[in-house]
Amino acid sequence: MHQLWTTFQASWEVILEKTQEHIYLSLVSVVLACLIAIPLGIYLSAHRRLANSVITTVSVIQTIPSLALFGFMIPLLGIGPKPAIFALTLYALMPILQNTYVGINGVNPALIEAGKGLGMTRWQLLWIVQLPIARVVIMAGVRLVAVQTISMATIATYIAAGGLGDIITNGMSMMDTPTIMLGAIPVSLLVILINILLLQLNRWLTPKGLSDKKTTVSINTHAKKRRAAL
Amino acid sequence: MGQAAVEFQQVTKNYGSGNVLENFNLVIPKEKIVTIIGPSGCGKTTLLKMINRLIEPEAGSVLLGQQDIGELNPVELRRSIGYVIQQIGLFPHMTVEQNISIVPRLKGEKKEHLVARTAELLQLIGLEPEQYRGRYPHELSGGQQQRIGVARALAANPSIILMDEPFSALDPISRVQLQKELIKLNEQVRKTIVFVTHDIDEALKIADVVVLLKAGQVIQQGSPKELLERPAHEFVREFLGQERFPLAYSI
Ligand SMILES: Nc1ncnc2c1ncn2[C@@H]1O[C@H](COP(=O)(O)OP(=O)(O)OP(=O)(O)O)[C@@H](O)[C@H]1O
Numbered sequence: 455m456h457q458l459w460t461t462f463q464a465s466w467e468v469i470l471e472k473t474q475e476h477i478y479l480s481l482v483s484v485v486l487a488c489l490i491a492i493p494l495g496i497y498l499s500a501h502r503r504l505a506n507s508v509i510t511t512v513s514v515i516q517t518i519p520s521l522a523l524f525g526f527m528i529p530l531l532g533i534g535p536k537p538a539i540f541a542l543t544l545y546a547l548m549p550i551l552q553n554t555y556v557g558i559n560g561v562n563p564a565l566i567e568a569g570k571g572l573g574m575t576r577w578q579l580l581w582i583v584q585l586p587i588a589r590v591v592i593m594a595g596v597r598l599v600a601v602q603t604i605s606m607a608t609i610a611t612y613i614a615a616g617g618l619g620d621i622i623t624n625g626m627s628m629m630d631t632p633t634i635m636l637g638a639i640p641v642s643l644l645v646i647l648i649n650i651l652l653l654q655l656n657r658w659l660t661p662k663g664l665s666d667k668k669t670t671v672s673i674n675t676h677a678k679k680r681r682a683a684l
Numbered sequence: 685m686g687q688a689a690v691e692f693q694q695v696t697k698n699y700g701s702g703n704v705l706e707n708f709n710l711v712i713p714k715e716k717i718v719t720i721i722g723p724s725g726c727g728k729t730t731l732l733k734m735i736n737r738l739i740e741p742e743a744g745s746v747l748l749g750q751q752d753i754g755e756l757n758p759v760e761l762r763r764s765i766g767y768v769i770q771q772i773g774l775f776p777h778m779t780v781e782q783n784i785s786i787v788p789r790l791k792g793e794k795k796e797h798l799v800a801r802t803a804e805l806l807q808l809i810g811l812e813p814e815q816y817r818g819r820y821p822h823e824l825s826g827g828q829q830q831r832i833g834v835a836r837a838l839a840a841n842p843s844i845i846l847m848d849e850p851f852s853a854l855d856p857i858s859r860v861q862l863q864k865e866l867i868k869l870n871e872q873v874r875k876t877i878v879f880v881t882h883d884i885d886e887a888l889k890i891a892d893v894v895v896l897l898k899a900g901q902v903i904q905q906g907s908p909k910e911l912l913e914r915p916a917h918e919f920v921r922e923f924l925g926q927e928r929f930p931l932a933y934s935i
């Protein structure tokens with residue numbers, strides 16, 4: 455313990471810097487994945503015939519082991535933060551895409567008919583009815599992805615992308631437990647913190663009329679259980 | 685029969701497996717409650733949704749006043765026609781007030797106006813405005829939700845309201861109550877109400893005019909009294925139920 459403290463005092467600036475890199479890698483990847491997957495999911499929910507093949511293709515990425523995916527990046531894009539962000543983004547697409555698609559398709563068809571029949575344009579239907587109701591499910595996907603990306607960014611160190619993985623691998627190569635800990639603890643804290651933050655944000659964003667069990671889409675009960683577990 | 689609110693002229697509708705409606709003609713009179721009845725699958729919903737262009741005919745035209753609705757902008761058209769669906773379809777993430785005022789809001793009306801209008805409509809359907817405007821749909825009973833559905837259809841002051849089995853999910857008591865209120869409402873605000881129902885008692889009770897359909901054909905159109913006193917076809921007796929016809933009227 456004492457050893458951990460002295461190592462921390464000696465290297466807190468490095469830890470801070472690596473944490474910043476780590477957050478940068480994860481944040482950019484998650485934001486990029488949202489920017490791609492949410493509009494794509496919305497588009498696919500209106501073009502269901504296309505949806506199956508696209509979702510299947512995207513889900514293939516998910517089956518590639520993460521370390522192998524980073525490996526593929528080296529011949530394709532070289533090393534450094536950019537290929538790492540590319541790989542992390544690819545990995546993050548699927549949960550967001552799927553939740554957006556499921557969330558929007560899960561909206562009760564009666565509400566769509568009511569909206570149309572009352573004179574909403576397609577765009578208004580999307581913004582006034584579909585997205586607010588699907589938001590809970592989409593946000594659950596984003597939260598999953600945020601946690602997954604922060605964990606995965608740890609191995610981005612293998613393609614020289616920086617982040618807290620640098621400290622952990624460094625510690626491992628030196629067989630130095632305190633150093634390993636000083637990489638592992640911040641990563642874990644980061645994951646826990648982000649998870650809590652997004653849960654809170656999710657709760658805060660959930661429209662009041664949807665917070666009752668009866669009216670929410672079934673997937674939300676999953677999120678509820680996790681919420682209760684926390 | 686007075687002026688026509690809606691007129692079907694030689695309308696044909698085909699979903700791909702034969703014609704549901706073929707060269708269909710119907711005049712829906714203005715400011716009357718018109719109930720549409722007929723066996724399941726005879727085309728009642730199809731007919732109703734053609735009026736607000738949720739369904740487009742393959743041939744023929746539907747006139748609103750003098751205008752062919754095929755030439756109107758569908759979104760504008762729908763905002764000018766009230767629509768109540770069977771499953772109610774209140775937006776769960778919106779309050780009663782937001783639900784009721786949705787069409788005026790789509791039309792870009794001023795906020796101050798909306799608050800007053802909501803209160804007025806809640807009063808009209810028999811719900812205390814201050815108590816109910818802020819509630820969410822899941823905080824209402826089935827009957828109250830149905831009422832809000834009706835209020836929502838009335839909000840933009842349309843001259844025509846389409847209702848597809850609007851009270852079918854209700855218990856008999858709130859159902860009868862809502863039927864009474866609908867009749868009262870129509871005396872107060874004078875709308876053309878096209879009302880599809882499975883319930884023959886309901887159809888005969890609230891209607892000024894009943895339209896009986898079978899397999900996409902109008903079998904008879906007339907006041908409830910006319911149908912009962914001068915059934916045009918054996919099917920009228922069959923469908924309405926023999927017990928409603930005194931023996932003296934048998935054909
Ligand atoms: N989208 C559709 N695709 C194919 N066929 C359809 C579609 N909608 C309706 N139909 C068919 O058209 C016919 C008329 O349907 P419609 O919904 O108008 O009947 P309805 O009189 O409202 O019946 P119900 O009393 O059961 O509601 C039925 O035979 C139905 O199967």
Ligand SMILES: [Mg+2]
Nearest residue numbers: 728729730848
């Ligand atoms: Mg129907």
